Amino acid sequence: MDLNLTAEALAFQDELRAWLGANLHRPWREELRDPAATEDSLVELRRAWQRKLYQGGYLGMGWPAEWGGRGATEVEKAIFDVELAAADAPPILNILGIGLLGPALIHHGSEAQRRRFIPPMLSGDEIWCQGFSEPGAGSDLASLKTAAVLDGDHFVLNGQKVWTTFGPWADWIFVLCRTDQKDRYGGISFVLCKLDTPGVTVRPLRQITGESEFGEVFFEDTRVPKENLVGKIGEGWRIAMTVLAYERGASSLSYSHRFARDLRLLARALEERGRLSGSAREKVARLVVENEVMRANGIRMLATFAEGKAPGTESSLEKIFWSEFDQRFRETALDLLGPGGQLLRSSPGARPDVDWAREFLWSRAGTIYSGSSEVQRNIIAKRVLGLPQT
Amino acid sequence: MRFELSDDQQLLRSSTRDFFTKAAPLEHSRRIMEQDARGFEAPQWRQLAEMGYVGLVVPADRGGQGLGAVELAVVAEEAGRVCLPGPWLDAVLAAALLAQANGQDELLRQVCEGHKIVTIARFDAPFAGAAEPATRVEGAKLRGTKYFVPFAVAADALCVVTPAGVVLATAPFDVTPTSTLDLAQRFGTVAFDHVATPLGPASLLEGIDRLGAVGAGAMLLGIMQRCLETTLAYVNTRAAFSRPIGAFQALQHRLANMLLRVESTRSAVYRAAWCVDANHPDTALACATAKAYAGDAARLVCGETIQMHGGIGFTWELDVHLYFKRAKTLEQFYGSTEEQLERALDASGFLGADR
Numbered sequence: 001m002d003l004n005l006t007a008e009a010l011a012f013q014d015e016l017r018a019w020l021g022a023n024l025h026r027p028w029r030e031e032l033r034d035p036a037a038t039e040d041s042l043v044e045l046r047r048a049w050q051r052k053l054y055q056g057g058y059l060g061m062g063w064p065a066e067w068g069g070r071g072a073t074e075v076e077k078a079i080f081d082v083e084l085a086a087a088d089a090p091p092i093l094n095i096l097g098i099g100l101l102g103p104a105l106i107h108h109g110s111e112a113q114r115r116r117f118i119p120p121m122l123s124g125d126e127i128w129c130q131g132f133s134e135p136g137a138g139s140d141l142a143s144l145k146t147a148a149v150l151d152g153d154h155f156v157l158n159g160q161k162v163w164t165t166f167g168p169w170a171d172w173i174f175v176l177c178r179t180d181q182k183d184r185y186g187g188i189s190f191v192l193c194k195l196d197t198p199g200v201t202v203r204p205l206r207q208i209t210g211e212s213e214f215g216e217v218f219f220e221d222t223r224v225p226k227e228n229l230v231g232k233i234g235e236g237w238r239i240a241m242t243v244l245a246y247e248r249g250a251s252s253l254s255y256s257h258r259f260a261r262d263l264r265l266l267a268r269a270l271e272e273r274g275r276l277s278g279s280a281r282e283k284v285a286r287l288v289v290e291n292e293v294m295r296a297n298g299i300r301m302l303a304t305f306a307e308g309k310a311p312g313t314e315s316s317l318e319k320i321f322w323s324e325f326d327q328r329f330r331e332t333a334l335d336l337l338g339p340g341g342q343l344l345r346s347s348p349g350a351r352p353d354v355d356w357a358r359e360f361l362w363s364r365a366g367t368i369y370s371g372s373s374e375v376q377r378n379i380i381a382k383r384v385l386g387l388p389q390t
Numbered sequence: 391m392r393f394e395l396s397d398d399q400q401l402l403r404s405s406t407r408d409f410f411t412k413a414a415p416l417e418h419s420r421r422i423m424e425q426d427a428r429g430f431e432a433p434q435w436r437q438l439a440e441m442g443y444v445g446l447v448v449p450a451d452r453g454g455q456g457l458g459a460v461e462l463a464v465v466a467e468e469a470g471r472v473c474l475p476g477p478w479l480d481a482v483l484a485a486a487l488l489a490q491a492n493g494q495d496e497l498l499r500q501v502c503e504g505h506k507i508v509t510i511a512r513f514d515a516p517f518a519g520a521a522e523p524a525t526r527v528e529g530a531k532l533r534g535t536k537y538f539v540p541f542a543v544a545a546d547a548l549c550v551v552t553p554a555g556v557v558l559a560t561a562p563f564d565v566t567p568t569s570t571l572d573l574a575q576r577f578g579t580v581a582f583d584h585v586a587t588p589l590g591p592a593s594l595l596e597g598i599d600r601l602g603a604v605g606a607g608a609m610l611l612g613i614m615q616r617c618l619e620t621t622l623a624y625v626n627t628r629a630a631f632s633r634p635i636g637a638f639q640a641l642q643h644r645l646a647n648m649l650l651r652v653e654s655t656r657s658a659v660y661r662a663a664w665c666v667d668a669n670h671p672d673t674a675l676a677c678a679t680a681k682a683y684a685g686d687a688a689r690l691v692c693g694e695t696i697q698m699h700g701g702i703g704f705t706w707e708l709d710v711h712l713y714f715k716r717a718k719t720l721e722q723f724y725g726s727t728e729e730q731l732e733r734a735l736d737a738s739g740f741l742g743a744d745r
Contacts, residue, residue: 001392001393001460001660001663002392003392009391264740267741281732282728284735284740286731288740292658292734293655293657296657296658296662297654297658300657300661303391303392303393304393306391317654374643380646381645385646387625387626389637390637
């Protein structure tokens with residue numbers, strides 16, 4: 001066992017810290033509570049931040065050099081996530097483009113598609129959203145119905161996508177659509193569609209936080225040029241599964257940094273009020289312990305990367321752990337803070353340290369998106385525990 | 391960077407598993423439990439000591455193996471898998487304590503060789519909430535009572551924690567043996583009126599407590615791992631409603647929860663062990679975390695093991711209750727969950743921070 005970072009990894013960490021020190025002027029927490037901040041202004045702020053990261057050479061680090069890559073290892077990519085979390089940098093705006101579509105194009109796209117789509121994706125000039133879920137296809141994604149019928153040089157799209165994150169601000173969408181009604185998996189294709197194409201309607205959906213980060217996207221006889229097909233017809237499911245693997249990563253370690261920061265602020269707020277005794281003290285201590293276990297899981301995952309192994313089902317365990325911890329943490333924080341914990345950011349009297357009310361609401365999302373806790377437990381039961389399937 | 395064990399550590403794991411499986415099969419341990427008030431057998435104990443398991447973390451030049459906390463975790467995990475009877479972890483910790491004290495080389499050698507049994511006497515009350523220390527050192531004499539003294543009946547000497555520091559008292563002892571849930575872990579109430587040999591200040595225990603947290607956490611890990619394996623085997627064969635019960639999602643998701651606890655405990659325990667050996671700044675927090683989490687995790691895993699076995703899981707005949715009981719003992723000793731939570735909070739640096 002050796003849980004120390006290598007000299008190379010430490011050098012990368014130092015370089016990144018220095019870069020962040022010089023380039024990140026205000027933590028995201030403070031941007032969010034700027035009285036002048038609006039949903040649109042925050043999007044633009046994130047776009048500008050993404051451009052800075054791109055110019056600094058920190059986006060697409062693991063991709064081939066011609067697409068912005070620098071031969072970064074999985075460990076360096078994980079360090080990147082951790083350091084950005086520790087510095088409380090704004091979240092990367094085009095995370096779905098860079099996290100999912102980028103790898104799809106690099107592995108399955110044509111040369112022309114890579115040249116056309118990757119540079120503006122990295123610079124933040126074109127924001128992507130993900131058209132996977134449908135009203136009738138959530139956890140059971142392969143039952144999706146959005147149809148793509150070939151008509152000359154175009155696909156004609158009809159159907160509806162939903163829970164489309166960034167839909168309201170995005171320029172483009174990558175769509176999983178059905179090109180064969182009979183073949184459940186082999187009848188799915190992966191198509192890129194510009195959102196201002198005639199026949200596309202994007203409608204924001206208001207979330208429980210009051211924000212509209214996601215929306216729904218309708219296709220009515222939408223004509224998409226044939227060259228916007230990624231891979232071959234019928235390869236969509238396979239491509240989607242490969243790119244979803246990229247959505248994973250050593251998330252525990254970066255989450256544990258964020259949670260530790262908020263836990264420290266919670267402990268301080270309680271201590272100031274003389275509330276850190278008895279049952280409150282035990283509750284905070286339990287959260288500290290669970291967060292440290294998450295950190296240990298993250299360090300173990302990092303070591304797995306360092307040995308050149310791809311994460312397998314560990315990522316399901318990791319996701320269940322952080323998302324369910326997030327809920328326990330945020331609920332407990334409100335319990336301990338009292339009604340003041342419910343104050344909205346814009347309200348007089350709200351605590352300036354953490355937007356506790358918003359975090360509480362947001363914690364409900366983590367156990368649903370990107371493979372619900374139920375789906376993750378099914379994956380573990382089947383692939384790790386090898387339990388009989390019905 | 392590597393989480394996996396080194397080749398030597400893996401060899402230690404496989405040889406320990408072989409040895410424990412042969413030397414301490416559960417049917418043998420059951421006989422000790424039910425028939426031997428000492429909680430272990432002398433020949434088996436000496437064999438364990440001869441293999442180097444008692445002096446595991448004692449420096450080689452003091453008669454031990456000179457191994458670290460990671461190796462302790464490896465052996466403790468295997469001990470947990472077989473629910474090893476006897477004072478193994480207690481003796482390992484007492485030996486580590488004696489190795490830090492001066493002038494105890496002869497006793498230490500005999501402990502490492504298995505000729506003498508020494509454990510640490512800590513509890514000032516039988517139930518939680520002792521406000522006053524129950525032992526005191528008056529001149530050269532140790533007086534008072536200690537409760538839940540591990541393997542007191544068999545002890546040749548005891549390291550006793552008092553307000554004046556840690557002192558050594560030697561047999562004979564006035565012991566009232568007690569019986570607890572886990573009959574392979576024997577405790578006794580000891581009334582002292584003994585010559586007290588000073589071993590050192592109470593701060594000696596800081597390092598011992600961390601080793602105890604790692605050792606107990608790793609035993610809990612071994613227990614949980616074994617429980618999960620046993621339960622998986624059972625749900626794959628036991629049929630109800632014309633299918634193996636493991637096919638029911640109501641059980642599958644709970645088994646996934648068990649795996650989550652087992653693997654998270656593994657991360658926490660081995661990270662803590664590594665921190666101890668590396669003298670890492672996170673050591674105190676990592677050790678408290680490992681023990682507190684392992685205790686909670688084992689409640690769930692061992693409890694679910696009984697539940698998923700149904701009626702047979704509640705019988706004396708099936709082995710799962712042995713694991714359930716040992717887990718409860720380990721949870722309350724070697725720094726209870728309550729104590730570890732407090733240590734974790736202290737070590738987090740979140741209290742009274744930069745005011």
